[in-house]
Amino acid sequence: MLPRRRLFSFVVTALVICVFCATYDRHAVSTSLRTTTEQAAPDDEASRICKRHRFQPFLNPGARKVYDLFMIDTELDLLEIRLNTLDSVVDYFVIIESAQSFTKVAKPLYVSENLGRFDKFKDKIILHVIDFTNFGNTSEWELESYSRNALYTEVFPTLKDSQRPTHGDVILLSDIDEIPKPETITFLKACQFPERTTIESNFYYYSFQWKHDGKRWLHPQATFFQGDRTILPQDLRGSAGAQSRVIYDGAWHCSSCFSTVAEVQKKLESFSHQEFNQPVFKDPAQIVRRFRNGVDIAERPLEKYSRIENNRDLPSYLKDNPGKFPWFISRDAPNANFLDFEGEGAKSLEEWVGPTPVVWPQ
Incomplete structure (x- = not known):
């Protein structure tokens, strides 16, 4: 039998370890998401997925919509890859483009002028065009922030009928070159996840042949619709990692993967x-x-x-x-x-x- 002093030390040490593990678990999710199916899971499978990662199942995942929000410039090839890869797990793709760059240089409306290329997805694409003409001396950083928020503030209040969001619907926020993996979206749709959730990306540069060394890429982000309490996109993206729970190996980021x-x-x-x-x-x-x-x-x-x-x-x-x-x-x-x-x-x-x-x- 342990002496009383040694027993007390053992109990204190065990409690410290338990607190550390519980705290760590609040901020990380196992990388084993890659083992789940890429298709929308049935309710029983969804329940198993959630329990495996210590989340509670969402009560009615079949009725939960998924909105994929992103800005775009010239990247039509990435758009084609994204739409086809995520078609089975996303209900609506919310896209913003502008006829001016963040530095106010005129440019074509690439998506608007090439919608025929994506006709297969016309019932899922919600395209919104914004205009920077009257923004005066607004900096490029301010225009980027405004554009990102506009994905929600200028689109969601206008949605009607089947497009109208309901409480708990999944909202994904990313740049066009950050693509959530289908199994990650299946997991998010099935489970009750925190309102600030970060999806860590495997970070590639120029092509999937070159992987970025060093720090992890802590985007995209995910939240859910809460009416007036819904977190705005710029705030959501800015909280990456710090306040978020992180889903590791949950997306692809292919930066500067251009064809020309x-x-x-x-x-x-x-x-x-x-x-x-x-x-x-x-x-x-x-x-x-x-x-x-x-x-x-x-x-x-x-x-x-x-x-x-x-x-x-x-x-x-x-x-x-x-x-x-x-x-x-x-x-x-x-x-x-x-x-x-x-x-x-x-x-x-x-x-x-x-x-x-x-x-x-x-």
Whole structure:
């Protein structure tokens, strides 16, 4: 039998461990979501999924709608991949676009002008166009924040009939290049999850061939409809990780996974980070070099990417159509599989003879 003092110490230690585990569990969910089905689960299976991750089942998951909210610019290929990958688990895709970039440069309404390409999903797409013409001296960061909130504030109050949200409906918030995995959405629809939930993404750059080293990508976010108490999108995205419960390995993030050099240049010109809008970063031959070799788009020394051979962590639609989108799969071709560049890219940064930044981005 343990002496009284040793017994007391043992009990205190055990209590500390239990408190730590309970606290940790409030902020993390097992990565084993990948083992669940990609299709909407029946109620009994949904109940098992929720219990496995220590969530309570949602009382009527079959009646719960899922809204997928995101902004878009030129990324029509990503939109095609997203719509086809998530069609079976999303009820409505809420999309915002504008005829001006965040830096107020005029641009086409890419989705509006190409809706025929997505006719298969016309009953699910809720497209809203916003106009920055009368916003005066508003900064690009303020316009981005306004646009993100508009996904909710300018759309949800107008929804009617079957599109009208009801309490508890799932709201997903992401950028177009952040795609939740179908099994993650199945889990969220089936379970009672916290109003601030973060979905951690596997973070790829240029294609699914290059994975970002370092910090995890703590987007998309998820919440649920609560009428006037619904968390607005910008607030929701800003709370990533800190106040949220995190679902690990729950999405894909493919940043700068463009089919053309022109799209890369346009992103650099319209990006909120205007320090990237420099001739050396927009040179086509240098862009091809960076994409082929996994070099950061702005030559930042701390941004590193690891090459992945024969990556199978792909959205299902991309797996089924690898020949349709080769630039998402590999950048090994001499032209990095860009559709608007012929020949080979630059061999090194030293080949650049134009102006360079006084201070390079870090």
